[in-house]
Every structure is written in structure tokens, then in C-alpha cells.
Amino acid sequence: MPRGNSPDPHKAQQWRQLLELWRRSGLSVRAFCRRHRLAEPTFYAWRRLLSERPSSPPVADKPLTFVPLEVRHDTPPTTPPLELVLGNGRCLRIPPGFDPAALRRLLAALEDHSC
Numbered sequence: 001m002p003r004g005n006s007p008d009p010h011k012a013q014q015w016r017q018l019l020e021l022w023r024r025s026g027l028s029v030r031a032f033c034r035r036h037r038l039a040e041p042t043f044y045a046w047r048r049l050l051s052e053r054p055s056s057p058p059v060a061d062k063p064l065t066f067v068p069l070e071v072r073h074d075t076p077p078t079t080p081p082l083e084l085v086l087g088n089g090r091c092l093r094i095p096p097g098f099d100p101a102a103l104r105r106l107l108a109a110l111e112d113h114s115c
Contacts, residue, residue, distance in 0.1 A: 015046040
């Protein structure tokens with residue numbers, strides 16, 4: 001049974017669902033409580049409490065404000081760079097959208113033993 005002025009919102013939501021289930025069941029309060037193993041006084045207390053309170057918080061007096069949002073499709077996805085570890089221990093970090101021909105030339109130059 002709820003205590004104080006503000007019941008636990010989670011419990012209140014559970015009881016709202018139970019009360020809706022009871023309304024749709026067509027059962028008497030006693031039969032519904034027996035079927036769901038609920039105490040009748042607790043059922044009545046929650047029914048009274050929830051009927052006195054709105055099911056959602058009151059809407060503020062301020063009007064809604066919309067913020068413009070721009071969706072850009074020209075930005076590349078945030079893909080991590082490709083890491084290539086060469087035989088000599090060197091590590092290349094290759095960004096997304098790299099030029100494959102330029103990478104081939106770079107690898108050929110790195111394979112040259114004069115580097």
C-alpha cells in the first residue's frame with residue numbers, strides 16, 4: 001500500500017497496469033484479487049490513489065520549442081583506420097576512403113630495402 005504523498009513511480013505504473021487488467025477481465029474485485037494473489041484493501045487503496053492523481057505529469061505552461069536539426073549525408077561514417085603491420089615492425093594506419101593505387105605505391109616503396 002502506498003505511503004506518504006508520492007508513491008513509488010514504478011509501483012504506481014504496475015498498479016495502473018493491474019487496474020487496467022482488472023477492468024478488461026470482467027471479474028469482481030474479490031475474484032481478481034484472489035486470482036492474482038492481491039490483498040483487497042491494497043487494491044482499493046491503489047485504485048483510489050490513482051484515480052485522484054493524473055497518470056502522467058502535468059504539462060508545463062511553457063510552449064514547446066523545436067530546435068532545427070540538419071542531417072548531413074556528406075560526412076563519412078566514423079570508421080576506424082585500417083592498421084597494417086609490416087614485416088619489419090612498422091605500422092601503417094590507413095584512413096577510410098584511401099586511394100588503393102597510392103597505397104600500392106607506398107608499400108612498394110617501403111619494400112625497397114633502401115628505405
